[in-house]
Amino acid sequence: MEKENLYNYLLLLGDNSMILGQRLGELCGHGPELETDIALTNISLDLFGQVRNYFQYAAEVEGKERTEDDIAMLRYEQQYKNALLVEQPNTNFAHVICRQFLFDVYHQLLLNELVNSKDETISAIASKSIKEVDYHFDFSSTWLKRIGDGTEESNHKAQEALNQLWRYSMELFKESTIEAWAKETGVGADLEKLKNAYLSKVKEVVAEANLELPVEEVMQFGGKEGRHTEYMGYILADFQFMQRAYPNMKW
């Protein structure tokens, strides 16, 4: 039971990075500027590096001779535990930055807690990832301020993105059964404790960006339990195609 819980917790941690990494990977060759294109795909690669660490460990914990690739590629939609936020589409650059920002603030707080995880491997992965994520936050927050506090048009686009994406923010802090286990055993973090820090950090940057958080938003939940938005199926179709069409293919 412990093993299964740990396995599921690793999947939850990995899936957020993986689906966001996939979304950013879609932008490869399509970034608004060459330099931004490279920056976004760098972030994607950072995230996939983290996923590999989580899933290699998950494969070891599971002990069924499956590999990190099997875990990444060969699950059904309902078995992915990522939050709804990270699967939201690359509607425009403001959406990409806003999604990244809302995730980065959470990711940074979470990893800072996971550094102290009772599980040594998770603690080591967190220590390694935190530097990457510190940079992701610098990148997304400076860009959010640039867009939000830019022209009337860019401000409008950033506000529209924030209005669209904010409804997925609180799912990050809604404790699932598996996260409750992680909190109680000291493997994971107490999400409730992170929520206030999250809100104050987000509010600070949003204010600097000359934007406003939507008030009385109806929050959306379900990703962690495998109930995803309509976008998830398309992501997985892209993501899994080669493995489904040509099982066990390698390059």
Added chain:
Amino acid sequence: MNKEWPIWEIFIRSKNGLEHRHVGSLHATDSEMAIQNARDVYTRRQEGVSVWVVESKYITASNPEKNGELFEPAKDKVYRHPTFYNLPDEIKHM
């Protein structure tokens, strides 16, 4: 309105103790973004430990048309090179 981002020249120090070297240029709207872009474009493979950025417009370049007067007079001043010393064999790497 000019929608092109300004060009920045990027200098990278590959390790402590060495000098910053010009590695290329890129687009950015401000110095902070130029540093971030330089980090992403030019230090992906551990090329550096420090980055300098300078907006290209602040660099004054010599005029190629003046190459004659600027550089050619040095051509026949071979005595400016320390090549007339006899080096003892024991001295290597000179």
